[in-house]
Amino acid sequence: METPLPLPAEEVVEPAAPVLDQQLLDLYLHKLSMEQHLIKGLAAGLLAAAVGGVAWAAVTVATGYQIGYMAVAVGFLVGYAIRTMGQGIDKVFGVLGAVLALFGCVLGNFLSTTGFIAQELNMGYVETLLALDYSLLPEIMAETFSPMDALFYGIALYQGYKLSFRQISQEELLANASAPVSA
Numbered sequence: 001m002e003t004p005l006p007l008p009a010e011e012v013v014e015p016a017a018p019v020l021d022q023q024l025l026d027l028y029l030h031k032l033s034m035e036q037h038l039i040k041g042l043a044a045g046l047l048a049a050a051v052g053g054v055a056w057a058a059v060t061v062a063t064g065y066q067i068g069y070m071a072v073a074v075g076f077l078v079g080y081a082i083r084t085m086g087q088g089i090d091k092v093f094g095v096l097g098a099v100l101a102l103f104g105c106v107l108g109n110f111l112s113t114t115g116f117i118a119q120e121l122n123m124g125y126v127e128t129l130l131a132l133d134y135s136l137l138p139e140i141m142a143e144t145f146s147p148m149d150a151l152f153y154g155i156a157l158y159q160g161y162k163l164s165f166r167q168i169s170q171e172e173l174l175a176n177a178s179a180p181v182s183a
Contacts, residue, residue: 021179028176032089032166041086041093041164048081049074049104056108061115068152074104075156079163087166094161101160105153110137113144 052074060066078101086093118128 018174018178020173020177024179025173025177028173029089031176032087032168036088036090036093036166037086038088038092038096041082041088042096044081044085045078045096045100045164046103048077049100049107052077052104053107053111056105057111057115060108060112061119066109066112066149068148070108071105071149071152071156072159074108075101075159076163078104078156078160082160082164083166086164088164089166089168093164093166097160097162097164098157099160101156102153105149105156106141109141109144109149113140 052070056070056074059070075097079097082088082093082097082100086096114128114132115125117123117132118125121128123131
């Protein structure tokens with residue numbers, strides 16, 4: 001009996017990997033830059049920072065503890081708001097996110113301190129805000145600042161920066177900037 005000869009293996013042809021065309025990529029990035037909304041991103045980020053700061057203060061005063069994760073939440077909230085409303089791809093959106101995240105953190109600490117002062121003096125919150133000697137604010141904030149705050153502020157800054165940019169998927173990039181594949 002004869003042994004059958006092995007059949008030649010079929011050649012598997014891998015499809016060519018898509019190649020980004022620099023000119024198409026530049027055109028697509030220009031299109032995305034024209035869709036950016038810095039003012040909307042600023043407004044949304046400022047609102048998110050204020051909401052985050054108030055939430056931070058409410059949680060801190062209610063529990064009697066400053067929870068560092070509130071800074072992380074503020075950074076996330078600010079970055080997400082700027083990304084959603086600003087649709088930015090330029091560096092300015094990240095810088096805006098970092099600055100507003102820091103603002104939200106400082107606001108949260110300030111409002112928390114004000115809440116504790118109001119409790120201590122048995123005054124209303126708004127009454128305390130109106131009676132506060134704001135010339136003492138830097139001293140009060142420095143007194144209540146801890147090294148751990150710096151760590152969480154840093155995380156908030158990073159998140160505010162990183163999350164503020166529009167997300168562009170690889171599929172979206174390939175669909176809009178790939179060179180036609182030649183046969």
